[in-house]
Amino acid sequence: MISVSNVTMRYGSKLLFEDVSVTFTQDRRYGLTGPNGAGKSTFMKVLTGEIDAQKGTVVRPKKLGVLKQDQYAFDDFRVVDTVIMGNKALWAALAEREEIYAKPELTDEDGSRLGELEGIVGDEDGYEAEANAAVLLQGLDIPDELHERKMSELQGGQKVRVLLAQALFGNPQALLLDEPTNYLDLDSIHWLENFLNRYNGTVITISHDRHFLNSVCTHIADIDYETIITYTGGYDDMVLQKTQVRARIESQNEQREKKIAQLNDFIARFSAGTRSSQVNSRKKEVERLATTELARSNIQRPYIRFEMLRPSGKHLLEFEGVNKSYTQPDGKVEHVIRNFSASVMRGDKVVLIGRNAQGKTTLLKALLANVGLDESDASAIDSGTVKWGHEAQVGYFAQDHTSSIPKGTTAAEWLHTFDPKATKEDIRGILGQMLFRGEEGMKKTEALSGGEAARLLFCKLMLQKPNVLVLDEPTNHLDLEAINALNQALQKYEGTVLLVTHDQDLIEEAGTRIWHFEGGPTDFRITDHKGPYEEYEQQLALTAK
Numbered sequence: 001m002i003s004v005s006n007v008t009m010r011y012g013s014k015l016l017f018e019d020v021s022v023t024f025t026q027d028r029r030y031g032l033t034g035p036n037g038a039g040k041s042t043f044m045k046v047l048t049g050e051i052d053a054q055k056g057t058v059v060r061p062k063k064l065g066v067l068k069q070d071q072y073a074f075d076d077f078r079v080v081d082t083v084i085m086g087n088k089a090l091w092a093a094l095a096e097r098e099e100i101y102a103k104p105e106l107t108d109e110d111g112s113r114l115g116e117l118e119g120i121v122g123d124e125d126g127y128e129a130e131a132n133a134a135v136l137l138q139g140l141d142i143p144d145e146l147h148e149r150k151m152s153e154l155q156g157g158q159k160v161r162v163l164l165a166q167a168l169f170g171n172p173q174a175l176l177l178d179e180p181t182n183y184l185d186l187d188s189i190h191w192l193e194n195f196l197n198r199y200n201g202t203v204i205t206i207s208h209d210r211h212f213l214n215s216v217c218t219h220i221a222d223i224d225y226e227t228i229i230t231y232t233g234g235y236d237d238m239v240l241q242k243t244q245v246r247a248r249i250e251s252q253n254e255q256r257e258k259k260i261a262q263l264n265d266f267i268a269r270f271s272a273g274t275r276s277s278q279v280n281s282r283k284k285e286v287e288r289l290a291t292t293e294l295a296r297s298n299i300q301r302p303y304i305r306f307e308m309l310r311p312s313g314k315h316l317l318e319f320e321g322v323n324k325s326y327t328q329p330d331g332k333v334e335h336v337i338r339n340f341s342a343s344v345m346r347g348d349k350v351v352l353i354g355r356n357a358q359g360k361t362t363l364l365k366a367l368l369a370n371v372g373l374d375e376s377d378a379s380a381i382d383s384g385t386v387k388w389g390h391e392a393q394v395g396y397f398a399q400d401h402t403s404s405i406p407k408g409t410t411a412a413e414w415l416h417t418f419d420p421k422a423t424k425e426d427i428r429g430i431l432g433q434m435l436f437r438g439e440e441g442m443k444k445t446e447a448l449s450g451g452e453a454a455r456l457l458f459c460k461l462m463l464q465k466p467n468v469l470v471l472d473e474p475t476n477h478l479d480l481e482a483i484n485a486l487n488q489a490l491q492k493y494e495g496t497v498l499l500v501t502h503d504q505d506l507i508e509e510a511g512t513r514i515w516h517f518e519g520g521p522t523d524f525r526i527t528d529h530k531g532p533y534e535e536y537e538q539q540l541a542l543t544a545k
Contacts, residue, residue, distance in 0.1 A: 007056030065172030087170025115477030157183035313390030322384035354517030397465035450477035
């Protein structure tokens with residue numbers, strides 16, 4: 001259990017939340033939600049003890065599992081050791097035991113201490129520590145051959161998954177997870193969902209993945225209106241309850257205001273007359289009926305709408321026998337795409353799914369190689385043919401999208417280069433749709449956050465009005481409101497979409513066709529399912545039987 005009493009936090013002059021008291025109980029899984037800037041990460045740091053509350057107290061269990069945010073803090077350690085460090089008591093005992101055994105001679109005191117340490121190691125399941133750590137790593141798609149490597153040898157996404165395994169290791173009494181699904185592929189997300197649903201302690205997680213929150217959470221702790229309100233159920237349940245509560249208060253206020261207006265009219269008409277007792281009675285009634293003041297919500301909802309200048313031809317894209325490989329530094333050739341052929345029709349919304357590093361981004365870049373997009377960082381295929389159809393106009397959202405926006409200009413100036421005929425009002429309107437309000441459109445591009453850069457790229461796509469959208473992990477850095485807006489925009493879009501994402505709601509609701517990347521270097525394959533994800537899942541289930 002974690003208990004918070006009368007906690008207040010400010011960021012500069014901005015009040016994030018005030019006099020918050022909330023209890024997170026055992027066997028419950030809480031999603032910590034709220035718009036960007038509401039204070040979710042700040043509150044999480046208060047819970048972990050990383051920062052102190054400016055006012056109030058926090059009571060937490062001794063054994064916490066916390067997802068570390070610093071990818072480089074463990075670079076000098078083996079991967080398996082980094083995971084075991086999640087159990088601080090066990091790791092301290094193992095380290096001290098190793099120091100004692102390293103001595104040239106052991107004293108009686110050393111022998112006694114070794115006995116105590118062996119007791120701690122036994123109590124903390126230390127003799128199975130490496131095996132237990134390996135199970136977690138395998139579930140998060142860190143293969144056995146990497147377990148003995150140093151963390152410095154891993155890629156950024158792999159490091160994040162090791163740190164997640166660290167947080168889960170050692171049976172902590174509570175888990176505090178800030179964006180645990182970042183850099184996880186769909187299989188790893190499903191594994192994590194199953195793990196958390198079996199976990200017996202308290203879970204508090206921040207996530208911008210609506211499907212994950214609905215699948216895992218028994219409660220939602222929502223930061224809004226400068227406080228934290230707990231709702232029962234998943235994210236969708238919270239949205240419904242929150243909307244109903246606010247609608248009820250607004251309706252009650254409307255009725256009260258009508259009644260107050262009638263009473264004030266009576267008071268104004270008869271206050272100077274002989275009906276003073278009735279007037280005083282009405283005045284007391286007005287005081288009693290004072291409306292409930294509605295705090296202002298922090299939630300900001302962007303508006304995304306993708307349009308086309310003109311439609312493409314019916315046969316949008318055809319490619320045959322596409323192969324793509326890379327030569328590793330040791331001279332070994334790694335085949336990423338093997339002999340893949342497909343035909344994409346106008347209006348198809350193709351979702352590319354599969355494990356990380358299986359070639360989804362590589363395929364997109366290969367298909368874009370002859371389109372002439374400077375920002376696509378495309379490289380030609382090794383063999384095969386790629387042919388784009390008549391009038392195909394491509395809008396591209398790169399996974400590393402910050403490099404797509406040049407430095408040394410402002411958001412508005414950069415947007416204007418894509419449509420020189422657009423007026424300042426046009427540019428300001430599109431920026432406003434994506435929550436760049438007032439002078440925020442004049443912000444220097446090098447000062448943009450990850451979320452702002454993503455929203456600016458959507459502004460570009462809305463201005464360009466392409467008939468093909470190629471989107472590589474577009475939900476990274478977006479909050480739930482922006483992801484929901486993107487989901488709805490893609491469903492309404494009449495053009496063609498090629499989309500890489502691990503967001504299951506996007507896959508299920510926006511996609512009409514699946515390219516599933518499977519296997520490894522020797523048995524690589526892409527399954528082309530011409531239908532929605534739900535239908536593909538049913539097909540896989542039947543095949544498995």
